[in-house]
């Protein structure tokens with residue numbers, strides 16, 4: 001809404017009927033004492049008077065306050081403009097001469113505004129508001145309901161803006177490769193063991209966790225490292241009698257995949273766990289901890305981190 005244009009729209013003054021009503025509404029004064037002296041609270045029968053018109057596609061509502069009307073002031077304290085087509089509203093504060101974005105209930109009203117719910121508007125004005133806004137109510141209530149609806153829509157749009165990139169990125173995340181679990185087990189997790197049965201003469205064979213076979217060993221010693229003679233992988237020897245639960249350290253693994261924007265880099269953690277006496281059937285675990293999307297020029301776009309909560313997003317600034 002162009003503010004300058006809005007101010008050019010016809011000014012509405014309080015009608016003589018409103019002025020008479022305000023004149024007759026002598027406020028009730030309540031004096032109350034607090035720690036810092038006496039205070040006076042005013043109560044009117046009607047705390048606000050409204051006039052409205054539909055002009056140039058806008059709904060313009062003028063709000064008049066009895067305290068000024070009772071001294072002859074016909075000018076509005078606030079003027080609210082609603083552009084229904086754009087779903088926008090703004091209020092001009094004529095006393096302080098500034099624009100306000102607050103809803104009608106949050107405008108800086110005088111204290112007596114809250115002492116009564118009575119507000120006056122002509123039946124025609126009431127219906128005009130209802131008709132223009134297309135809501136369930138007219139008058140002040142209709143205005144507030146409309147503004148609440150606009151605020152809710154704004155919030156929804158903002159939330160959508162924030163979650164849209166996430167959803168898009170999730171949609172373009174490819175499936176894990178078919179042999180991913182095997183790769184995790186054999187390549188991603190690098191630690192391997194040879195489990196052997198201790199004998200006084202020295203064990204001659206042991207079970208290599210990489211080969212998944214009995215392999216020849218020569219003088220293995222518990223927790224010492226060596227190499228499997230068959231697969232040449234570095235191994236840690238584990239005496240079956242002495243080893244309790246054996247667990248590899250967490251291994252970091254990275255998976256790079258093509259996606260719509262360019263490519264996606266996924267970080268995983270994983271480990272293998274051997275239960276006592278069941279070293280041929282390890283439990284292999286891996287889980288994704290980070291995900292980053294890069295465009296075709298390898299510039300980072302969005303990154304996600306799997307923390308305690310599953311959808312924490314970290315924006316990588318470019």
Ligand SMILES: [Zn+2]
Pocket residue numbers: 208209210211212215228229230231232233
């Ligand atoms: Zn081996």
